[in-house]
Amino acid sequence: MYAIDTRELCLRYRGKTALDRLTLALPRGGIHAIVGANGAGKSSLFRILLGFTAPTSGSARVLDCDSGALTPALRGRIGFVNEEHTLPGWMRIAELAAMQARQYPRWNAERYAQVLRNFNVQPGQKIAQLSRGERAGVNLALALAQSPDLLILDEPTLGLDVVAKRAFLEALLFITLEEDATIVYCSHQMEEIERVADNLVILERGALRHMSAPGDFCERVHLWVAEFPFRVPDLASLPGLLEVRLIDGLTHLMVFDQNQDQDFGSRLRLLGARSVHQSPVGLDRAINGFLARGHVANAPLPTAA
């Protein structure tokens, strides 16, 4: 059984395509990171999965149920945290917990307290008195204590400072959830993705561009540094090219799937490079390079299924 299973999912808003035949199957368990440039369709996907929006066509199943037919019981098994962290300001933290405990049959009070220990908050404090980072922490504690089968975190650390971000991630990483609980984590912060993700999903213009373990993705992206003694030739037609930068007279080329042998280096030499060398790329640079490629007008995306 999949936590999330979409087939040919389309969402169009008055002529604008947010999701374009998205087929995405996320197995149960682990942390799946969804990344994509602004407008890639991440929030649209979550709106459909949570049953807030109906797809234009195609299907979306969540925990083996059509997302348009989620019962209150199933909804209770899905946790959702986004960047807004809206909570009733007049309520005290302890009152909020008591209210949630009545609503969620699998409420885990011990876990709620454990997550809150990462944040400097007192049970008697009113929500309105909390900082943004503390509210994010309370929101995370509420979602985790609900013992969700599926927890969707949509940019949960947006607008938080470094300290609050770290507290949030550590609270998430050090908590033990039920076996098979699935977390979907969406963020533009690549260093967060690097820390949390078991599985990396890249969306581009509403479609799936890549899915693999983050390390496997990284191994397919390489940086070639070439020295062209005369003019830098036209490099646009090189296979798998993601990004070209000129730094201190050297040409840095980030490429996808050109690491197997020295073919790419030979091509660079044929184009006039005096020296070439290759080095690995960190996950954040690799993802950013991959996403930037998709934004070159009309450029074909590298195939990376």
Ligand SMILES: Nc1ncnc2c1ncn2[C@@H]1O[C@H](COP(=O)(O)OP(=O)(O)OP(=O)(O)O)[C@@H](O)[C@H]1O
């Ligand atoms: N209510 C709406 N009406 C019209 N177009 C919309 C609406 N909501 C989203 N869109 C469009 O759908 C596309 C996908 O938007 P979505 O918010 O899902 O992207 P996203 O990946 O979550 O972006 P971000 O990273 O910026 O939050 C965008 O092109 C956006 O302009």
